[in-house]
Amino acid sequence: MGNPESPPADAPMLPGAPSANPGAAIYVTQPYMPPLEEFLPYLREIWGSKWLTNNGQFHQQLEAALAEYLGVKYISLFSNGTLALITALQALRISGEVITTPFSFVATTHALHWNGIHPVFADIEADSFNLDPRRIAEAITQKTSAILPVHVYGRPCNIEAIQEIADTHGLKVIYDAAHAFGVRQNGRTILDAGDFSILSFHATKVFNTFEGGAVVSPNAKTRARINDLKNFGFADEVTVVAPGINAKMNEVQAAFGLLQLTHMEKILAGRKRVAERYMAALTGVRGIRLPALPADVELNHSYFPILVEPGFPVGRDGLYEKLRERNIYARRYFYPLISSFSMYRNLVSSDSRNLPVATAISEQVLCLPIFPDLGPAAQEAVISLIREIAG
């Protein structure tokens, strides 16, 4: 998948890999694939129409279906989430400094870099893993133009506090909602918060179109601008209104999304079942802390993070290695912090003394395998090893 979220290239065929879990490697995630037969009629349709991309019928249908499913009005499909993020920043003509979190997938900060924007890292909250509003407020300077928070693991940011800061200082807010597909708080969507929300439909995400993404806009005018920008800046056949990019979703991806959407109930129920089993089996295990569930939130269980605390006999990396020895590939999302990668680590805000909470969490966190088709036996292999080591 060419993405650091993918399994390590050497993962499935380690020579002499122990046989505790013979044959089947268990990855942190596995995409849900609807039956192939259900996809063939869509392909026939595409072969018949010869309309492969540029706002075809499946593209239009998926935008309408997602708007309905997610409870938002203005959505634009993209070829991936990173281009969605880059384009949203372009649409707002953001420049100068943007305050963001170091505890995310690296694309969040890269999108700033690709726009010539200076990232400023602020620390996160220990309970939500999201940007701490107090740290955002402290990081504001004359050059600050926007805030780029992430709903990490689909847990909602403190949207109200962030909006208050933005309003006070005249800042834009762009949410990286790559993990937050379908998440609801107090019964309603969180995807209409701020100036834009960005989704990713990458293969590793809860809802996937192989690769894909979307921008949720606040109104029709803004969505029209996003749609121009993702298609080279074309407003019509002969008019180019901006130096746009090519970030269009094609018809095969859109068709797969439509089909995937008809399976969402099953996908989410499967993830919930796995999360509930982990919670029941790992609560009270020595040295393992389960992050508290946020109140009034319907999670999508995109990830199952645990914190491996000093009381656990072999430490976080020890547990990660022991799982690997059994062919179980948990992932240390998000370690290392984005602020420690070479292109960012010399920024003043990257100093770990500025990021004590994010630094501590990134050294303790481990995301356990979770996906709809994770069977009980495979999940018990994960659980029993953790309990065995904890003693």
Ligand SMILES: *Cc1c(COP(=O)(O)O)cnc(C)c1O
């Ligand atoms: C997956 C992800 C992205 C990037 O999305 P792609 O569709 O892979 O380009 C951005 N931000 C976060 C937090 C992600 O997890």
